[in-house]
Amino acid sequence: MLPPWHNSITVRLSLAFALLATLVFAALGVYLGGSADAHMTELDAHELHGKLTLVRHVGTQETTPQSMGQRLGDALVGEHGLIVAVDGDSGSIFRWPADGLAGELAAIPNIGETPVRLNINGRDFRIVAGTLTTAWGQTARIVVARDIRHHTAFLDQLQRDFWLALLAAALLTVAVGILIARRGMAPVRDIAHAAGRISAGQLSERIPENDVPLELAELVTAFNAMLGRLEESFNRLSDFSGNLAHELRTPLHTLRMQTEVSLGKLRSVDEYRDLLASNLEEYERLSRIIADMLFLAKADNGLVMPQKESVELRELCRHLLEYYGILAEHLSLKLDGENLSVQGDRLMLQRAIGNLLVNAIGHTPPNGRVTLVIGQQDGMAVVSISNTGAPIPADALLRIFDRFVRLDPGGEGSGLGLAITRSIVLAHGGNIAASSSERATVFTIRLPLNPATVAV
Amino acid sequence: MKILIVEDEPKTGDYLKQGLGEAGFTADLVRNGLDGMHEGLAGDYDLLILDVNLPGLDGWQVLKALRAAGRDLPVLFLTARDQVEDRVKGLDLGADDYLVKPFAFSELLARVRTLLRRGRSKETENLSLADLELDVLKRRAHRAGRRIDLTAKEFSLLELFLRRQGEVLSRSFIASQVWDMNFDSDTNVVEVAIRRLRAKVDDEFTPKLIHTLRGMGYVMEIR
Numbered sequence: 090m091l092p093p094w095h096n097s098i099t100v101r102l103s104l105a106f107a108l109l110a111t112l113v114f115a116a117l118g119v120y121l122g123g124s125a126d127a128h129m130t131e132l133d134a135h136e137l138h139g140k141l142t143l144v145r146h147v148g149t150q151e152t153t154p155q156s157m158g159q160r161l162g163d164a165l166v167g168e169h170g171l172i173v174a175v176d177g178d179s180g181s182i183f184r185w186p187a188d189g190l191a192g193e194l195a196a197i198p199n200i201g202e203t204p205v206r207l208n209i210n211g212r213d214f215r216i217v218a219g220t221l222t223t224a225w226g227q228t229a230r231i232v233v234a235r236d237i238r239h240h241t242a243f244l245d246q247l248q249r250d251f252w253l254a255l256l257a258a259a260l261l262t263v264a265v266g267i268l269i270a271r272r273g274m275a276p277v278r279d280i281a282h283a284a285g286r287i288s289a290g291q292l293s294e295r296i297p298e299n300d301v302p303l304e305l306a307e308l309v310t311a312f313n314a315m316l317g318r319l320e321e322s323f324n325r326l327s328d329f330s331g332n333l334a335h336e337l338r339t340p341l342h343t344l345r346m347q348t349e350v351s352l353g354k355l356r357s358v359d360e361y362r363d364l365l366a367s368n369l370e371e372y373e374r375l376s377r378i379i380a381d382m383l384f385l386a387k388a389d390n391g392l393v394m395p396q397k398e399s400v401e402l403r404e405l406c407r408h409l410l411e412y413y414g415i416l417a418e419h420l421s422l423k424l425d426g427e428n429l430s431v432q433g434d435r436l437m438l439q440r441a442i443g444n445l446l447v448n449a450i451g452h453t454p455p456n457g458r459v460t461l462v463i464g465q466q467d468g469m470a471v472v473s474i475s476n477t478g479a480p481i482p483a484d485a486l487l488r489i490f491d492r493f494v495r496l497d498p499g500g501e502g503s504g505l506g507l508a509i510t511r512s513i514v515l516a517h518g519g520n521i522a523a524s525s526s527e528r529a530t531v532f533t534i535r536l537p538l539n540p541a542t543v544a545v
Numbered sequence: 546m547k548i549l550i551v552e553d554e555p556k557t558g559d560y561l562k563q564g565l566g567e568a569g570f571t572a573d574l575v576r577n578g579l580d581g582m583h584e585g586l587a588g589d590y591d592l593l594i595l596d597v598n599l600p601g602l603d604g605w606q607v608l609k610a611l612r613a614a615g616r617d618l619p620v621l622f623l624t625a626r627d628q629v630e631d632r633v634k635g636l637d638l639g640a641d642d643y644l645v646k647p648f649a650f651s652e653l654l655a656r657v658r659t660l661l662r663r664g665r666s667k668e669t670e671n672l673s674l675a676d677l678e679l680d681v682l683k684r685r686a687h688r689a690g691r692r693i694d695l696t697a698k699e700f701s702l703l704e705l706f707l708r709r710q711g712e713v714l715s716r717s718f719i720a721s722q723v724w725d726m727n728f729d730s731d732t733n734v735v736e737v738a739i740r741r742l743r744a745k746v747d748d749e750f751t752p753k754l755i756h757t758l759r760g761m762g763y764v765m766e767i768r
Contacts, residue, residue: 363759365760366760366761368760369761370759408724412734413732413734415738416733416734440728443730447730
């Protein structure tokens with residue numbers, strides 16, 4: 090289980106800030122420390138070489154070891170922390186300071202003119218060594234060392250101070266980082282609060298889009314768009330359940346009423362027969378609504394799997410015209426277009442196009458015209474069914490494929506026909522559109538063409 | 546004609562038995578799959594009406610057992626499910642037809658008669674009722690000696706009525722037989738078509754031959 094702050098952007102951001110600041114400071118510190126150290130080394134080397142030169146100078150001037158020691162001693166008066174040893178072939182010539190470390194240092198071999206740092210008895214020294222040919226003709230070895238304690242102490246102090254400063258800076262960065270991150274995340278909290286206020290009853294609320302930072306604008310827009318879709322579906326759903334209840338209640342109410350009234354007193358056989366026949370009609374209506382609803386519910390859940398076969402659209406339409414044409418005595422019906430085939434379920438396609446045809450016929454006044462045209466466009470088969478008649482108002486056109494939507498309330502049918510048509514077309518991978526003007530109302534179905542025929 | 550009904554719903558079963566009896570069949574009713582299987586294996590039935598959802602053995606298992614035992618009587622499935630897969634499963638197992646509840650009783654009767662008729666009587670070439678005569682080969686219709694002009698579909702419709710004299714034909718059955726329209730729609734196409742046929746066949750003649758049974762369908766008979 091991860092700790093709870095693991096998922097906090099604020100904590101993560103401030104820790105990241107602190108880490109970054111620490112890294113940058115540390116790198117800077119290491120660089121500056123190195124520079125200071127190099128500088129000190131250079132200073133030390135300069136001084137050591139100076140002393141080396143001094144000893145050589147004195148060595149070439151003085152003619153005896155004693156006078157050389159005497160003069161060196163004079164020259165080095167007041168030098169603290171400096172150690173000089175000069176050893177000739179036959180023993181020690183000079184020691185500064187006279188006792189102590191000088192002898193020890195002089196014994197260290199393999200030191201050249203490049204300064205070397207050594208730790209002796211817990212004290213740091215920088216040492217150089219060189220040779221000298223004395224005025225009296227001896228070869229002598231010079232060792233010059235400097236106690237660099239005051240330099241290292243300074244550097245140590247510097248480092249201590251620096252790491253403390255670094256720690257303080259890191260803590261400060263965390264604190265300031267938290268503040269900055271919290272401030273930065275404030276709009277997100279605002280959005281969350283706004284989203285929290287929205288419940289099923291207030292789907293019309295939206296998150297204000299004007300004050301939102303650029304980075305969150307996309308999220309807010311998407312969220313609001315989602316709310317819009319939700320609201321629409323929700324409204325549709327509540328309309329739908331209301332409609333469904335009404336649709337089922339009406340026949341049930343009729344059945345109940347007429348049965349109750351009929352049973353209220355003794356009636357003739359004919360009256361009973363009439364009642365039963367009327368009931369039968371209502372049962373049929375109920376059972377058709379339920380079947381249609383079931384079909385739509387299955388279509389919504391993607392359970393309507395068309396049985397795929399090759400369906401000739403022209404033949405299918407001709408067949409439908411022959412059947413439904415019986416209803417269109419006073420209209421002129423026309424079928425036009427290419428012979429295209431699509432993959433799909435013949436029965437379902439019959440039903441989908443049939444519904445449109447019935448609607449078209451039903452909404453066309455006598456002497457009007459219903460035209461079925463089959464064509465193709467962009468690899469899709471296009472079946473358009475147009476009829477002359479009163480245009481459908483624009484707002485009704487928007488809702489026309491919804492369930493239980495009827496243009497003429499109280500008319501025949503359950504108002505599920507177009508919804509079913511649409512479901513079938515969608516299940517076949519197609520789409521459906523409606524348009525209406527003074528001249529004609531047109532429903533257009535597009536279905537993917539049969540791949541076999543497209544290839545030809 | 547003996548029919549075995551296997552149906553566990555009490556009311557449905559009783560009414561099926563009564564309805565089939567009144568339609569002139571001898572119908573026996575059992576209420577579970579096991580009895581259905583024993584009766585089907587032992588009894589001498591011409592047709593089996595089988596509910597899919599049964600306690601104990603379900604309809605599919607009963608059918609399997611019967612077919613395995615070599616009984617090849619026609620089987621009509623009844624079910625409340627209309628999934629395509631269910632239908633395919635039933636037909637694969639050797640069912641002969643399939644009805645989804647709720648169905649019209651007249652529809653059931655028509656299907657039962659079709660199943661029982663299958664492979665039995667040869668289709669006759671001349672059909673008649675009272676003074677109405679139909680020459681199926683020449684596609685001609687006469688009534689009281691007068692030639693009646695019919696469209697191709699009107700002829701098919703009349704032929705269906707004459708072949709099914711005395712049977713109640715539901716609208717959906719007529720639509721599927723004559724126009725090959727196999728889905729229920731709430732249009733009155735069949736009504737209009739029958740009205741036109743009547744105008745030609747019945748209006749100027751007596752007795753009337755085509756009768757409407759409200760809520761159920763149409764029947765052709767002399768009344």
